[in-house]
Amino acid sequence: MRFLVIVFTATVLCAACVQAQDAAPAVQEKLTLDRALEIAFQRNPDLRSAVAQLEKSKGGLREARANFNPKFTAEVTHLRQGPQVSFVVPGGPRVNIIQEHNTTAVVSFLLPIDVSKKLSYVSDIAKYQFQLDYLSLLAASQKLIYDVKNAYYDLLRAQAQKEVARKAVEAAKARLKDANARYSAGTAPKFDVMRAEVDVANFNQQLIRAQSRVAMARAAFNKVLGLDVNAPTEVAPIDVPADQSQPSPDFDQALEEAYSKRPEIKTGETAFELAKKNVKLQRTGILPTLAATANYNYNFRVSGFSTSNESWTALLNLSVPIWDGGVTKAKVDQANADVEKSAQTLQNIKLAVALDVKNATLALNDALKRMATAEQNVKLAEEALRLANVRYNAGVSTMVELSDAELALTQARTEYVNARYDYAAAVAALEKATGNQPELAKLRLLE
Secondary structure: OHHHHHHHHHHHHHHHHHHOOOOOOOOOOOEOHHHHHHHHHHHOHHHHHHHHHHHHHHHHHHHHHHOOOOEEEEEEEEEEOOOOEEEEOOOOOEEEEEOOEEEEEEEEEEEEEOOOOHHHHHHHHHHHHHHHHHHHHHHHHHHHHHHHHHHHHHHHHHHHHHHHHHHHHHHHHHHHHHHHHHHHHOOOOHHHHHHHHHHHHHHHHHHHHHHHHHHHHHHHHHHHHOOOOOOOOOEOOOOOOOOOOOOOOOHHHHHHHHHHHOHHHHHHHHHHHHHHHHHHHHHHHHOOEEEEEEEEEEEOOOOOOOOOOEEEEEEEEEEOOOOOOOHHHHHHHHHHHHHHHHHHHHHHHHHHHHHHHHHHHHHHHHHHHHHHHHHHHHHHHHHHHHHHHHHHHHOOOOHHHHHHHHHHHHHHHHHHHHHHHHHHHHHHHHHHHHOOOOHHHHHHHHO
């Protein structure tokens, strides 16, 4: 539960910060991942809604527990009526049977006695509901962390792809310039110039698409952070280390960790316990109830044969249901059906979590293997381009060979970029799938 405490404290504090910051924060510096998470936790509406729901369920828990407390009420009544009824005692005073007006004060006391444990069951259900909303807040926090990291990596990926495309355009322009010079000198055919022009046009197309992907990735990143989609946010580059010699993640170990930490699992288990407790609550419909009451009355004007302004009563009330027409049985049947439904829901949740863990482990294994081959491919493509340049300058190859070598290098660099950020995204996915996100602990920085 320490993660719950961390997330709850951080989000409550951040929600308070948002109330003081209606305008979007001015983002001037390049955002680190920690800073991006901080902004997202301050502004994300889903998280703020989860905090509000948690506050509501906290109030419901206090209400349920307050049912055990004694209740005191005070009431003052002023009555006017007529006609006044009185008679005269022979040889004595006039006695008023009905006063024309009178003021009465009553103080009442009620203490419920939970003989059927109905109040206890209601309190337990409120506690489970509070835990469910608590877990919902944790799940929303974990999802937000994952969404921010994914959007952050996507923006870095798009920027890296744009840089690859830019380098390809620059190299193609250099070849075009060289081809024009050779053609003017009569040492290269017109075909080389035309092929270089085609390469420049093609790589420019790739650069335009890469620039568009950066704009879309930035807008998506801003949306996750709760900022204006047009905000000119910039992100700081990160190192994506990947030790290809490290062992592949073990599925069974990861699944065991997920079952112990994922809020969805705990939500399903809590909902199952709540459903069982509700069965017990519904069965109290045919059980007796007991309450102790006491009243103190004060009449400001004595009437009739009364000789005192004060009176009191004490009552112990036992109510025993005899026949409710089958209502309780119907409610118990419905509650039992909810138990079965929640049990099946828990099984579905476990299957979904297992699928998340399986997909995450497979994606991480795939990314690790691709990282190794992609890095090697870049080195091979760079060497191939160097040799193609040597051959072309020596006059033993054509512009086609040189163009193909440049295209192969661009593709290898693009694949390496994708492999790096696929690895980063796979790590984030596995951390979320197992409920083991290190960023949860960092949220203490927001206090």
